[in-house]
Amino acid sequence: MSASLIDVTTTVELEARLPFLKPSWYFGLLFNQGWVFARVLAREFTKISPYPLGSLAALSNLTDWNAIPERGVVSPRYLLMPQKQALIYQYFWGVTPPDVRIFKQFPPRTDIGIIIDRLNLAGDIGYLTGRDTPYFYPSPKTEQFTVYEMYATYQARNPVNQAVRNVLMNFEICKYTYEWVRDPTMVKDFIDDRRKVHKFVMGPPDEPTSAPQWLVTDYGKDVLAKAKELMR
Amino acid sequence: MPGLQPDELREATVYATTAWKTLGPRLEVNKTREIYYLNLLNRAMVANRVVIAELASAGTPSPKDQWGLVLGDEIVWPDELNQLSVPLYTMKTDTASVKYMRVSAVASQVWTRILFRDIP
Numbered sequence: 001m002s003a004s005l006i007d008v009t010t011t012v013e014l015e016a017r018l019p020f021l022k023p024s025w026y027f028g029l030l031f032n033q034g035w036v037f038a039r040v041l042a043r044e045f046t047k048i049s050p051y052p053l054g055s056l057a058a059l060s061n062l063t064d065w066n067a068i069p070e071r072g073v074v075s076p077r078y079l080l081m082p083q084k085q086a087l088i089y090q091y092f093w094g095v096t097p098p099d100v101r102i103f104k105q106f107p108p109r110t111d112i113g114i115i116i117d118r119l120n121l122a123g124d125i126g127y128l129t130g131r132d133t134p135y136f137y138p139s140p141k142t143e144q145f146t147v148y149e150m151y152a153t154y155q156a157r158n159p160v161n162q163a164v165r166n167v168l169m170n171f172e173i174c175k176y177t178y179e180w181v182r183d184p185t186m187v188k189d190f191i192d193d194r195r196k197v198h199k200f201v202m203g204p205p206d207e208p209t210s211a212p213q214w215l216v217t218d219y220g221k222d223v224l225a226k227a228k229e230l231m232r
Numbered sequence: 233m234p235g236l237q238p239d240e241l242r243e244a245t246v247y248a249t250t251a252w253k254t255l256g257p258r259l260e261v262n263k264t265r266e267i268y269y270l271n272l273l274n275r276a277m278v279a280n281r282v283v284i285a286e287l288a289s290a291g292t293p294s295p296k297d298q299w300g301l302v303l304g305d306e307i308v309w310p311d312e313l314n315q316l317s318v319p320l321y322t323m324k325t326d327t328a329s330v331k332y333m334r335v336s337a338v339a340s341q342v343w344t345r346i347l348f349r350d351i352p
Binding site for chain 2: 058059096097098099130131134135159160161162
């Protein structure tokens with residue numbers, strides 16, 4: 001195990017461990033309608049730490065899935081969802097205490113990490129613990145992209161027979177401005193991996209989620225259809 | 233097993249008497265408990281002996297270790313914990329049964345404190 005658990009929040013260390021994007025890099029998101037590709041224009045690091053999910057009794061889970069809303073306001077907005085179309089977020093998270101299991105749904109009500117059945121919070125499938133992704137040392141496995149009108153929800157389970165006083169999450173976030181890439185030659189190169197591109201699947205790989213309507217309109221329905229054709 | 237993380241250890245305390253006392257929560261199935269730190273304080277006005285044992289869900293606790301304590305003695309073990317520390321005791325459960333850690337003191341009145349973690 002690494003000797004330095006403390007000075008992990010420097011940008012250099014963050015980027016060495018976690019696949020954050022740099023300006024002018026390309027990335028692609030796979031939706032149900034097909035790949036959309038874009039180029040990063042500018043970025044800004046930020047974080048939410050600590051984000052408390054609250055206490056857990058022995059061998060129990062949270063009452064509801066948590067979409068990481070703002071805290072202490074009357075009508076909370078979701079912190080991990082971009083508030084405008086011009087931004088895309090990429091983030092990684094860690095959790096403490098290490099025993100606690102975190103389950104994910106993205107988009108909400110779509111189980112991530114299932115093998116045969118739906119997620120069973122009392123079961124042993126489809127979660128990450130604080131050992132997989134330590135609070136100060138998030139794992140690349142926790143990667144998530146969010147666009148305007150799309151966010152993930154999380155659920156916590158305490159598998160030990162002693163109450164957990166507070167489950168804390170640490171989100172390392174990078175906000176990107178971007179421009180769409182629609183050029184068919186480039187799209188073809190991205191799909192075939194002939195150009196450097198960072199790809200992320202929005203949801204389960206066999207059934208990615210549908211892109212929000214604004215994105216389909218903005219990127220272009222015909223470009224999406226063309227990309228889907230190129231995938232074959 | 234992975235090394236210790238800074239936020240990983242949990243605490244359990246009990247005042248040991250001549251009767252068996254449970255130390256820490258129940259260990260669930262398919263888990264390993266590692267005890268990394270032990271602190272004993274003899275508050276009996278005589279020499280004392282502490283027995284540390286594990287207990288399946290029923291039956292007699294099976295002793296794992298004994299500590300002799302002279303009058304007013306305190307034992308802190310080890311002096312220091314770091315990421316390379318190895319556990320003092322381990323306790324494992326199988327697919328079906330749970331376990332408890334038990335402690336007793338021959339002359340009663342021993343303050344007992346451990347730091348431990350449960351891992352799969």
